[in-house]
Amino acid sequence: MHAWRVMMMMPRSKKQRQLFYLVPYGAWLLLFVIVPLCLLVVQSLMTQNGHFTLNNYAIYFSSGTYLRMTFNSVWFAFLITIITLIISYPTAYFLNQLKQKQFWLLLIILPTWINLLLKTYAFIGLLSKTGSVNTFLNLWGIAPKQLLFSDWSFLLVAAYIEIPFMILPIFNSLAEINPRLEQASRDLGANKWQTLRYVTVPLSMTGVKAGIQAVFIPSLSLFMITRLIGGNRVITLGTAIEEHFLVTQNWHLGSTIGVILIIAMVITMSITRDRVRKHSRKRG
Amino acid sequence: MKLHAFLVTMYLLTKSEDWALTNTSTPIIEFKNISLSYDDNEVLKNIDLELEAGKFYTLLGPSGSGKTTILNLISGQLTATHGNILFEGNVINDVPVEKRNMNTVFQDYGLFPNMNVYDNVAFGPSIKGMNKATIKTKVTEMLDLVKLSQFADREINELSGGQRQRVAIARALANDPEILLLDEPLSALDYKLRKDMQSELREIQQRLGITFVFVTHDQEEALAMSDWIFVMNDGVIQQNGSPEDIYDEPINHFVADFIGESNILDGIMKADYLVHFVGKDFENVDAGMRPNERVEVVLRPEDLDLTTVDQAKLIVTIEDQSFRGDYYEITAIDDDGNEWQVQATNKATVGSRLGLTFDPEDIHIMRFNESEDDFDARLESYDDDAAE
Numbered sequence: 175m176h177a178w179r180v181m182m183m184m185p186r187s188k189k190q191r192q193l194f195y196l197v198p199y200g201a202w203l204l205l206f207v208i209v210p211l212c213l214l215v216v217q218s219l220m221t222q223n224g225h226f227t228l229n230n231y232a233i234y235f236s237s238g239t240y241l242r243m244t245f246n247s248v249w250f251a252f253l254i255t256i257i258t259l260i261i262s263y264p265t266a267y268f269l270n271q272l273k274q275k276q277f278w279l280l281l282i283i284l285p286t287w288i289n290l291l292l293k294t295y296a297f298i299g300l301l302s303k304t305g306s307v308n309t310f311l312n313l314w315g316i317a318p319k320q321l322l323f324s325d326w327s328f329l330l331v332a333a334y335i336e337i338p339f340m341i342l343p344i345f346n347s348l349a350e351i352n353p354r355l356e357q358a359s360r361d362l363g364a365n366k367w368q369t370l371r372y373v374t375v376p377l378s379m380t381g382v383k384a385g386i387q388a389v390f391i392p393s394l395s396l397f398m399i400t401r402l403i404g405g406n407r408v409i410t411l412g413t414a415i416e417e418h419f420l421v422t423q424n425w426h427l428g429s430t431i432g433v434i435l436i437i438a439m440v441i442t443m444s445i446t447r448d449r450v451r452k453h454s455r456k457r458g
Numbered sequence: 459m460k461l462h463a464f465l466v467t468m469y470l471l472t473k474s475e476d477w478a479l480t481n482t483s484t485p486i487i488e489f490k491n492i493s494l495s496y497d498d499n500e501v502l503k504n505i506d507l508e509l510e511a512g513k514f515y516t517l518l519g520p521s522g523s524g525k526t527t528i529l530n531l532i533s534g535q536l537t538a539t540h541g542n543i544l545f546e547g548n549v550i551n552d553v554p555v556e557k558r559n560m561n562t563v564f565q566d567y568g569l570f571p572n573m574n575v576y577d578n579v580a581f582g583p584s585i586k587g588m589n590k591a592t593i594k595t596k597v598t599e600m601l602d603l604v605k606l607s608q609f610a611d612r613e614i615n616e617l618s619g620g621q622r623q624r625v626a627i628a629r630a631l632a633n634d635p636e637i638l639l640l641d642e643p644l645s646a647l648d649y650k651l652r653k654d655m656q657s658e659l660r661e662i663q664q665r666l667g668i669t670f671v672f673v674t675h676d677q678e679e680a681l682a683m684s685d686w687i688f689v690m691n692d693g694v695i696q697q698n699g700s701p702e703d704i705y706d707e708p709i710n711h712f713v714a715d716f717i718g719e720s721n722i723l724d725g726i727m728k729a730d731y732l733v734h735f736v737g738k739d740f741e742n743v744d745a746g747m748r749p750n751e752r753v754e755v756v757l758r759p760e761d762l763d764l765t766t767v768d769q770a771k772l773i774v775t776i777e778d779q780s781f782r783g784d785y786y787e788i789t790a791i792d793d794d795g796n797e798w799q800v801q802a803t804n805k806a807t808v809g810s811r812l813g814l815t816f817d818p819e820d821i822h823i824m825r826f827n828e829s830e831d832d833f834d835a836r837l838e839s840y841d842d843d844a845a846e
Binding site: 219337352354355357359360362363364365368373376377401 | 532536554555556561562564566568569570571572581582586629630633778
């Protein structure tokens with residue numbers, strides 16, 4: 175009897191059924207994306223006492239420190255993205271030529287299974303004054319160098335962590351290219367480099383854009399590595415948010431920075447979005 | 459003065475002879491003892507072939523026969539395990555794909571999806587570094603040639619299969635190749651379109667006067683388009699010749715069976731001009747074989763005529779018939795149980811007994827394991843006999 179009633183409640187038409195399947199996704203979206211986002215915006219528009227104010231934004235935009243932090247965040251995220259892209263594209267390209275490509279790809283993805291914090295600590299072990307790198311340098315008679323707590327070490331570790339997220343989408347887009355197209359390019363007189371430039375690279379741009387999104391956006395709000403490896407020399411918006419929420423307990427200003435970060439991400443997404451190519455070029 | 463004129467004439471004569479020699483004797487492509495193997499799998503076995511400039515060649519064979527492999531060796535996409543490939547008399551084994559003056563129309567077209575029709579066709583000329591105006595002239599000319607002038611700004615995914623095919627042809631020809639290689643380019647098109655493209659390709663080839671090498675498994679297509687056909691099977695060229703030669707005088711069982719419909723029977727050459735099969739002796743036009751040599755006899759369905767029993771060379775029972783538009787395809791069985799395919803203009807009654815008749819020259823004799831050279835020499839000797 176009960177089962178029959180449930181059956182009766184099941185939507186019948188195709189459209190109704192599609193709507194029915196949307197319910198869990200919609201609920202998830204509402205609870206964990208839209209509501210928190212609204213809360214964040216509301217928080218950013220309130221004073222500590224709960225009154226409406228634009229003061230938080232005024233503080234943010236009038237303070238040289240925050241603007242510098244914003245610039246820092248974008249600049250370092252940009253550097254990290256460029257470094258990972260330079261390393262990842264050739265890697266993905268050569269990976270795609272290998273016979274056992276799935277195996278080699280797995281080796282590259284493997285580090286992502288390890289906790290981020292653990293990997294970061296491992297780098298402290300490698301780069302500290304008594305770490306492996308300095309021990310090795312010492313063998314050649316080079317005095318221990320300060321490697322940790324520098325911009326370079328921050329970039330190194332951040333790039334290391336982000337590389338798999340750049341390689342994977344690029345690899346996938348390269349693997350999807352019909353090998354016949356490269357063959358055709360060679361047949362038409364293009365050498366290997368010209369084929370790469372005019373055929374392979376343009377056809378893998380979707381992967382590159384996805385990779386840039388996957389690396390640039392999280393890099394904007396990195397905070398743990400900035401502290402542990404960068405020694406808080408590099409202060410980004412991620413660090414600032416952490417400070418406001420955990421240390422100064424000013425959630426409202428923290429939310430404001432959060433909202434600005436989200437806007438920055440939306441801008442990045444829209445720039446790197448894969449547009450449908452429309453040809454309206456005029457030929458003269 | 460007279461002497462001088464004589465000397466000049468002589469000089470011009472030797473020059474023109476030289477010119478004639480270089481033009482007729484140097485093939486545009488030559489394979490010398492080419493073999494290709496992957497691991498233990500021999501894909502091509504000791505291939506020798508010569509292609510003359512300006513002709514329409516077809517490599518015909520079932521899938522896996524090695525025909526596409528030959529195409530890829532000419533284009534440079536593959537390298538032979540041993541043997542030499544010559545282009546206009548020079549070995550080109552080590553010349554990379556992009557440096558060979560030949561272009562390919564691929565089976566799946568291989569058009570660049572990130573470029574529109576214009577940019578696809580312009581790809582070759584732009585890589586060569588031609589200036590924009592020259593490229594534009596070239597592309598316009600090519601799109602005109604394949605009747606796609608209105609489609610320059612279209613994206614590839616907006617085109618039909620037939621249009622993509624044309625773009626692929628225009629793109630390959632835009633490089634002014636000396637040889638155009640076509641890898642089963644029509645196999646994805648429907649019947650009507652394929653027929654149209656066949657005559658159009660033939661027309662383009664004759665207009666441009668360049669060498670075409672066309673790969674297909676469709677014997678009808680090969681017969682309709684080619685100047686010269688290479689029939690391939692198992693990595694070996696079984697026979698090469700004009701479409702008429704190959705159809706009329708197949709060298710062996712494979713060729714007879716693969717090209718057109720055939721009735722193939724075991725027989726014995728009792729003596730010159732006398733062959734024995736289906737229990738009877740028949741007069742024919744073949745000679746020069748050992749007495750009582752075992753042979754195969756080929757009779758084409760269209761060479762057989764149905765007649766009354768009293769005029770018959772052979773009596774058969776009609777088993778089945780089907781209407782094929784311009785003829786009836788009739789299956790008949792003789793008293794020995796051999797099946798015969800006959801093409802007749804008139805309807806027959808299934809189950810009736812009728813006579814089969816054919817002329818001595820309709821009987822084609824195939825010797826077992828005869829080499830192409832021996833086969834050609836044998837056929838030539840018949841022609842000499844006929845001339846005497």
